[in-house]
Amino acid sequence: MPHASNHDCRLRLHMRTVAVAGGSLGGLRTAEALRSAGWTESVIVIGSEASMPYTRPPLSKKILSDDGAFDNVRLRPRLADDDVDWRLGISVTKADLAERRLHLSDGQVVEFDALVAATGVTPRTLPISGPHAGRHTLRTLDDARAVHRELRPGRRVVVIGAGFIGCEVAAAARAKGCEVDVVCADEVAMLRPLGRAVGHAIQRRHTAAGIRFHPGRTVQCYEGIDRVSGVVLDDGFYLSADVVVEAVGSAPNVTWLDGNGLDTSDGVMCDSWLRLGGVAATAAVGDVARFPNTLFDTVPRRFEHWQMAVDTARQAARTIIHDLSEAPIAALPAFEPLPSFWSDQGTVRVDSFGSPGIADCCEVLEGQLSGECAVGYYRAGRPVGVVLIGMPRRSGHYRTWIGEQLYALSAASVAG
CATH class of the missing domain: 3.30.390.30 (FAD/NAD-linked reductase, C-terminal dimerisation domain)
Known part of the structure; x- marks a missing residue:
């Protein structure tokens, strides 16, 4: 009969737990990556939304103009359905990395051996006076349903922000027969991610489709009694509006990590293996992860792209399993992903x-x-x-x- 090692005995006495804070795409792919890499012990995924994960990119694209597209956003778990503990409709309120505990919104306390931060971002909103009815942001499936209901032929839609989400929403609204105005503080659409020349080229296509742009402008206030009826710009120009969509960026959900000595000024600062502040057996995934990518330089950056959620999940699983094996981190190659994204705008x-x-x-x-x-x-x-x-x-x-x-x-x- 084979002799059991001390390590085998410890595993039988204590089932180790990887806790994943965040139940969206990054959380799902992390759980799957852990199972694919051979992790057979406990995985707990804690998600603030009550539903199982779905893919977000279509929410600002075709789904807004296609009545049947809502059925196509659900993600089918492959290796993370039956043997993963999904705790949905609950959020993590505080993490204690030293004690290896998570405090949840329902009062539960989860003890973990390894932690993955995959809590994503929350859309920013404008601190602008005026009625709230008719004003929308776009992040969740419920947000998309609410905007979809508003888009009807002839309605006046004002989109605040001309980044990717803003331009995608504007194109979808125009495809539904809406009158569309886009207000952006920059001089041209998508200036920061794509630069002036390409931004101009894309904006010209939207203008040709009938979308009106108001570059270099900000919102002074919203008008209306029970709901928004108009938008007043900083130069006094008035835009009639039945619907307003604010697409003015997002804020990483990282306050639950406060008190652990981490740099959370823009997401959470990670090392070259995605470990939170270099803390062993931790990792960040998706939109909250700010890390150096030596394909470019050593400056830590966040990448809010769908593919990056998948790539960081795979790396997080490698890092967690590596750290729990107590192998030296230098034996694990640094994370050097090639960022990629796509945008369908009409x-x-x-x-x-x-x-x-x-x-x-x-x-x-x-x-x-x-x-x-x-x-x-x-x-x-x-x-x-x-x-x-x-x-x-x-x-x-x-x-x-x-x-x-x-x-x-x-x-x-x-x-x-």
Whole structure:
């Protein structure tokens, strides 16, 4: 009969627990990644929404203009359904990393051996006076249903913000026959993530579709009695409105981590293996994770992209299992993901690979800005990203191209 090791005996006496705070895509994919990597012990996922995870990107896109699309956003758990403890409709109110305990909104206390922070973000709202009825943000499935009900032909929709969500909502509203105005503080749509030239090119397409932009403007107040009837801009210009959608960014949900000595000024600061402040057997996933990516530099950044939730979940599982095995962290390769995202804005399709937002210049690699094109982004002469407007068949080519460029430069930097 084989002799049981001390380690085997400890496992039988104490079933270790990985607690995942956050029950959306990042939490689901983390649980699946843990199981795929061979973790057979306890996994608890705590989610503030009462429903099982669903995919969020469609909420600001086709789902707003397609009456049947709500049935297509649910995610089907693959390896994390029967043997994962899902605690939904409950939020984590406080974490104690030293004591390895989570305090939940229903009074429960969960003890853990490893912790994954996957609590995502909350949409920002404008501190603007006026009625609240008719004003919306867009983050959850319930938010999307509420906006969907508002979008009817002839209605006047004002979108505040011209980032990806703002432009996606505007395009969906226009497709439903609404009159659409977009108010943005920047001089052009999507200025920060894509730059002036590409932002102008995309904005021109929306303008041609009948969407009116008001660049360089902010909201002074909302008018109306029982619900919003108009928006007054900072220059006094008045926009009639039946519906207002505020798409002015988001705030990471990290207050539950306060008191642990972590840097939570913008998400939670992580090391190169996604560990919270370098604390062993912890990790952050998705929108809350701020980490250095040496494909670009050593500056910690957050990436609010769907694919990054998947990639960080896989890395979190590797880090957690590695740390619980008590192996030295230097034996685990640093996390160097290639960021990517897509945006469907009516008839406009945008694909991005790399990090175009940190570039100092760009150039058209193929096609023309007035039509379909591929645009390369550079910083100090080095490629950092590529963006495609249209050209879906060239997506794989440019993803491979920028990946090869970035990983080669990273390897050369390490060797040097």
